[in-house]
């Protein structure tokens with residue numbers, strides 16, 4: 001799509017925001033209203049944008065889910081007009097010289113967990129998480145974009161059956177070990193990808209991130225070799241200990257298992273204000289909450305602050321009990 005051209009006689013294409021395997025995203029101005037949007041296009045025959053728009057339609061209304069305004073087709077393209085968002089986490093990380101503070105990372109991870117809890121509550125797994133997919137919106141709300149590879153793991157109210165011999169989907173850097181092994185991706189794979197994101201936001205570059213261009217298969221194999229063998233202590237040596245626990249937790253999830261988002265939020269919040277908690281308390285996994293859906297739909301920053309307060313209270317209770 002050409003910069004400086006008028007698309008559908010109403011959208012002026014101002015510039016490229018990003019492009020990837022499935023299409024390109026452009027900043028556009030709707031001439032009639034003078035409002036700016038982002039427009040995502042792909043070649044019509046591939047149909048990815050159309051598939052993505054169906055998933056996004058279902059998720060509309062959730063915090064941190066980009067609003068879509070129009071979906072359509074021309075002879076050449078399928079396109080989706082959506083709200084224009086700000087820079088991605090990877091762009092912000094570069095601007096920050098490669099690193100964020102622990103406090104910022106925890107805030108980001110908690111918001112990301114809220115997004116995952118929300119989309120998982122619709123039976124949808126994202127399957128391609130990476131810092132480029134998290135964009136900053138108004139009031140520092142983190143948006144999760146790109147549902148091109150998202151798929152349902154719940155069909156007619158039942159979890160899909162375990163499947164192996166699947167082709168690897170998403171990106172090798174943040175892929176879960178099961179994804180590398182060709183096991184169908186579900187909620188647990190999103191959680192594991194997020195746990196690698198936690199480390200990369202902290203240290204800048206994961207040990208398996210490669211600088212040389214390789215063909216896809218060699219790249220996936222090389223990444224798996226390092227990811228599956230590197231001791232977690234070594235991987236997380238510059239991170240709060242909670243990040244190591246996060247990876248362990250994610251890798252231990254079963255195929256059908258619902259992640260305990262609440263537990264993870266509490267655990268990660270502990271990285272903000274490290275206190276000497278006995279090892280058995282850190283390892284303790286609280287009982288899973290039956291229904292956390294309502295909480296996820298109102299995850300404002302106030303609520304996060306309240307959660308931190310709750311955690312502090314909880315820590316005191318736990319420590320008192322353990323004496």
Ligand SMILES: Nc1ncnc2c1ncn2[C@@H]1O[C@H](COP(=O)(O)OP(=O)(O)OP(=O)(O)O)[C@@H](O)[C@H]1O
Nearest residue numbers: 017018019020021022023025038083084085132146
């Ligand atoms: N709503 C938006 N507002 C602003 N920028 C956006 C928006 N949606 C996407 N982008 C930018 O465009 C980039 C590519 O978007 P997206 O990931 O949806 O496309 P893709 O073709 O599926 O890419 P990939 O194959 O790399 O995942 C994003 O990383 C982001 O920088």
